[in-house]
Amino acid sequence: MRISVSVPHDEKLLRRTVKFLLRPQLKFIRIMGGVLVVLGLVLVAMDPSDPIAHLAMILGLLFVVAVAPIAVARSMRGVPDVLKHGFHVTLDDEWAIVTYPLAESRFRWAGLGRVVETPEVWYIMFGKYQAVTIPKGPMTEEQREEFAAFVGRLQHTRG
The missing domain is CATH 2.30.29.30 (Pleckstrin-homology domain (PH domain)/Phosphotyrosine-binding domain (PTB))
Structure with a gap:
């Protein structure tokens, strides 16, 4: 052969490659975020005034929604110019x-x-x-x- x-050069291809490489770590972070959201909901059901419960839900949502785009953006900024x-x-x-x-x-x-x-x-x-x-x-x-x-x-x- x-x-x-x-x-x-294709910025989208580079971004997809970065996402592919980060996928295992981001999956774990999303799972942990989901656990925090569920934990927060349980804590809110037990005591709606508990600030820890609300903090757990907020952190969990951030882990589920925001960490992946931030990680990809930071990784893209770290790509050496020689690869661009x-x-x-x-x-x-x-x-x-x-x-x-x-x-x-x-x-x-x-x-x-x-x-x-x-x-x-x-x-x-x-x-x-x-x-x-x-x-x-x-x-x-x-x-x-x-x-x-x-x-x-x-x-x-x-x-």
């Missing part, structure tokens, strides 16, 4: 190579953790927080099929 495509340009991705039987104008990353398929496919991209995970985003849009239909088959074989052999 040898696939080589250029990917223009288009990139070129080259995929072959041994390597996934992502080249930006000022940086290059090379990943051996032997280090592959897992692959998550969405309608728009493949997230190639080389660790818990290390993802290479392979957008489907710049690829031809033949390249998408070839890469999907390659990834399927990789995942099958890795068990």
